[in-house]
Amino acid sequence: MVNFTVEDQEGNRQAHEAPEDMGLSLMEILKAYEYPVLATCGGMALCATCHVEILEGKDGLGEATDVELDQLENLPEYYPTSRLACQIRIGDILEGAVVKLRGEDVV
């Protein structure tokens, strides 16, 4: 199990754990925990509705791909710490990370 923290729109933090051996993405885990993430395109890095900010532990996650950056840089609000949750695989790299839900898409 990997342990990480999610900060919601109101700034409330909650610790979570997720299995690293099921090939899940962070977006899928956020949805499973019933966070209000739309994930319109289902994880193809095409809609940017799973926009998150990695407040802590970003370096371990590696660089965003061009496809992901295409989406992120087109958002009205974009931060150096921005990522698409659908493009982050659950694994040891996420251990200890703090993820903040972003964006006007959260309903």
Add this chain to the structure above:
Amino acid sequence: MIHTDLCIIGAGPVGLFAVFEAGLLKMRCHLIDALPQIGGQLSEIYPQKPIYDIPGYPEVKAQDLVDNLMEQAKPFKPTFTLGERVDHLDKQADGSFIVTTSDKTHVHAKVIIIAGGLGCFEPRKPVLENLEKFEGKGITYMVKDPETFRNKKVVIAGGGDSALDWAIYLSKVSERVTLVHRNETFRGAPDSAAKVFDLANQGKIDLILSANLKEVNGNGKLDKVILEGKSKEEIQLDADYLIPLFGLSPKLGPIAEWGLTIDKNAIEVDTRDYSTGVERIYAIGDINTYPGKLKLILCGFHEAAIMMHSAFKFVYPDQKLSFKYTTVNGVNAF
């Protein structure tokens, strides 16, 4: 006023297949979609992506599926209102409805079918104070008629394809076009980006890079856009129009106010016929929810077939519906 048997809200794959199923039962359809083209998220978000779980197609490109669905629906002559959002739904004394769109198109229908997917795609808005105050008074998120911008001072914000394309187009029409982008480079189509830099060198576009929108001002109507530049300096621009182009995101929109039972942004339906709690309103595809719901196109197709058999009684109250196979009866075009 457009008169039809069924008004389908949403022209995505499920809405299009619903036309076919309705047609088999001799019911006519009018479809309304907020996007300017049919196909819903398939055409808008991933037209070139393959889909692998459509029965009978080991692999099909999203746009090809939409094209085929349109071909399949064609014998039943569906009509469309595109680029308009459904804003109001008014029940009439005889049980029918009048639908009103954002552009005041009126559709009279005996039955309403909501096949709205995740909602209507609406433009993403920048977070700016007073933004709403100037919407329709200088701030617009879509270029519907380029003539609106003739001989005007226009500021476009964004760095994607549509920002580049409109900057190029409007540079020929407007008095002045300023393109504001937060980075030094563009991620849009390289050809378009090169053209924009070229036009900027010729003095036909003002290009302001590494800058962000900061404020909008005006007296009843937009007249100034204020940016924050690279070194946090303030840049003031005279502007008749600001067009922020930051892509689209789906919103449930006015559907949420129609008295339907909504759970987590989806409409609760009865799985016997995918009817909502309001008589003559059905919901099919990704926009509905019920125990065991799967948001799959193929599930939406199934829901469309079932619900049409239920809706028949509202369109032909005096007729008895008999179930027929297309292989036996063929497809009898209108």
